[in-house]
Amino acid sequence: MGYFSNIYHGIRTLLTGMRVTGKYFLNARKGAITQQYPDNRDTLKMFERFRGEVVMPHDENNEHSCTGCQKCELACPNGSIEIIWDRVIDPETGKKKKAIDKHIYHFGMCTQCGLCVDACPSDAIKWAQNFENSVYDRTQLTRILNKPGSKVRAGVEE
């Protein structure tokens, strides 16, 4: 290629590229795709399956459905879940029954793999969608999932 045709070719390819960027520049208002976080915090909705943090839902009677079967603890690859359980006497039958004392969740170690939620036979734990998880001290990341005074919902069996 000759010297001048080379220059001409070079400039043409640059202009072709600039046509693409120019199109976006002129249509910037229409095509804005960046999330305006944190201004859009009120309207920002995460997908329902988004794995933010493991939580244990409680109903209005302060009851959950965790039987203390420890399947989540076994499924967890890095020991993020610790179940402290005890045998309590069931007032109806008089038999001893396994019940959780504390369901401890080390959020700081959790890899959000989802194996625990998948393993739970009674759907006692599920994913919450919050993602703003920074705290000042890492001990705050250790959470006890069952609320104080809560007990297992009647009828939930292992």
Added chain:
Amino acid sequence: METAIKEPTTSKSNFKSEEYFINMGPQHPATHGVLRLLLTIDGEIIKKVEPDLGYIHRSIEKMCENNSYQQIVHLTDRLDYLSSHINNEAVCLCVENALELEVPERVKVIRTILGELTRIASHTLWWGVMGMDVGALTTYFYGFRDREMINDIFEETCGARLTMNYNVPGGLMQDIHPNFVKRVKEFIPHFRSKLPEYDRLLTGNIIFQKRTKGVGILSKEDAINFGASGPVARASGYSCDVRKYHPYSALDKITFTEALDTTGDSFARYKVRIAEMWESLAIIEQLIDNIPEGDFKVATNAVIKLPKGDFYQKVETARGEFGVYIISAGTKNPYRVKFRSPGLSNLSLLNHIAVGGKIGDLVATMATIDIVVPDIDR
């Protein structure tokens, strides 16, 4: 401009020159992670490149020995994090083969679609970063814009954007989200309209072409000798697509052409990846309309024990051939796990193709090899 000034060779030069050595990385944006390159250079000319690894070693293979087969899967997310879905699939296929477990057609099709989406996501990110490495910042934003749509699909169906852990031995963790098909169908025409834009913006760009054409040439023989795989090997004319030669999941029913080139330079590697994105779109299109009905999982024992023996499964990730080798002693944990990662073999040829070039070319060459350091340094 073939009349450019020829660099005087050291021996004939009138100037006395001395070789010296310089570190590139471990904290260098162009090394895409914590990779340290020990460069021996003479002026601007590279005499030797020695990669130094170990900055992100997490002993994942060793950790696998203490984990159950379900738990291993999520560790492979952390190898090549841009192909995490395909890595997961490899482990699951390996375990399923060992158990002689036949997964439902639905699972196979969904796995293949997600795998190709992963490949597109990985290549769009690579395209953006590739442009940035040679000085075109705009590509970075355009690449991420399109990747975002795929990430949304993943997030909605799998629950995570990068470390999906959606495959489990025996199938999938959950069924696909009801919006999945709709979103993928929206993505295909969108991306088809954007890919020509990629070409106009970067492929044809004169500066980009001058920096990649004829740079970092890898011959077919060397590609085979160094164990290269993926787009790096295919750009040198070595046809090695695992999807073609050892089809897994639903790929045996798919027709697609393997992207090949013969020049083996940086530009060829670039073109192969662009062509692969088109092919991945074609593969998804063939599957998305007829995802068979059925279960998303077959039941496995809660404690999976593989029979005694060794098992190997390879898949084609966005970077090349990824292999999982499991030796089982018949217990619930593997006796030994070895991952064959494409990044390590592809990095090993860097010295071979970069010597004699300039430092600036090294950055462009590394970008086209497309390394992901956690994949190399497990």
